[in-house]
Amino acid sequence: MAQIGNITLPDFPLLLAPMEDVSDPPFRAVCKANGADLMYTEFISSEGLIRDAAKSRQKLDVFDYERPIGIQLFGSDVESMRESAEISTLAGPDLIDINYGCPVKNVACKGAGAALLRDIPKMVEMTSAVVKATHLPVTVKTRLGWDDATKNITEVAERLQDIGIQALTIHGRTRVQMYKGDADWTLIAKVKENPRIKIPIFGNGDIETPQKALEYRQRYGVDGIMIGRASIGYPWIFREIKHYFETGEILPPPTLQERMEVCKMHFTKSLEWKGERLGIFEMRRHYTNYFRGLANFKPYRMRLVQTESPEEVYNILDEVAGSLVYAD
Structure with missing residues (x-):
């Protein structure tokens, strides 16, 4: 069993990635029905929550059939992130997740998302503020680093664990890569193998078949896998991976x-x-x-x-x- 704070997940859980304009409650419902073990909201702007923006507030909607469900936040201001964590806690999720991985310009160029990979002290300060602002488990999703010269994920994992995060999801690309090229899971494995790391480490990037899911599970030793783009229009990916893990058989595609x-x-x-x-x-x-x-x-x-x-x-x-x- 994987444990995130007081949340008990199945052995080797499959997580649904938080995807902007995709991972809303209707989409999460079909993924949950087809085997997703842990899901997240679309990422929510901390500034939008504090301004009481309608779109940001609506994204706080979580439903009992989705549990366990995490609310994911992003922002560039430490105090705004602290306040938004308090607001999100009141919405009743099972955990709070911080986005340090979004690579898109209108997020990263405003100092949020993956931009924090260029300012580790601020990332640590922001994470600590969120951890202190909620009684819920806090998790983080991030990338290997900003670019090939700054793949600092090992330092990030240690420092964020030290201030209290309960799990870490790592996308196997840098911010500069965006979604191009192959995801590099070797550094994800290095974090998992680090004897200092005790929290669950989840891998993310390029998992689109049951065979690849099993190969990466065995090769890289992660505690679970987060699936994003492969689930869009194909929520059956979760059940197919689980069936393959259990039986070694490929399920026929949905009729x-x-x-x-x-x-x-x-x-x-x-x-x-x-x-x-x-x-x-x-x-x-x-x-x-x-x-x-x-x-x-x-x-x-x-x-x-x-x-x-x-x-x-x-x-x-x-x-x-x-x-x-x-x-x-």
Whole structure:
């Protein structure tokens, strides 16, 4: 069993990565139903929470069926992060996670996310403030370093553990790499093998098949794996990895009927959480992912992204399941 503070997770848990504009409650619901063991909210701006911005506040929504669930925060100001940790604690998550890994310009260039990898003393100060601001376990997600010349993850792991974080997720790229090239898990393994490190170390980056998940589990010795992009439109990745771990067998891909049913579940949750207008609009980005690899899907997709009727969306999805086949 993996332990994060008072949270007990299965042996070698599978974590759903916090992804901006993806990891909302509707998406988390379908991932949880398909085997995700620990999930996080989209990252939330500490400044937005303090300003009471509606979008930031809505991201605090967590539901009992999602547990254990963490709220992820990012920011560049220590006091704002401390205050946002207090606000987030009141929302009732199971843990608070700090984002020191986001590489995008409008985050990193404002001194937040991966930018803190260039200022370790400030990262330590900020983390300490968050740990002291909540009774919940605090975890961190970060990268190997800012660039190839500053891969300081070993120092980061030791110093953050020393001030009280309960787990660390490491994405195997630098900030400069963004999402290009292959993730390098050798430094993640080095952190895990460090005799000073006692907290769980989770690896992240490039896990898109059950075979690769098992290979990296065995080769790098991490305590669990965080999955991001491979789960978009394919929440079955979690159950497929678990089945492969247990049996050595590759599950057959989801049937067209299963794809339709999970897409419907995602859509229904989207309507419930966002309301009809926004629920229909924001679901449009997901259809292509759910039905990737299907011949002649394009006409159905065009109808799905044009309709403003929930009933018509359900009807079109029923049509898809009854008429399409996988492309060769």
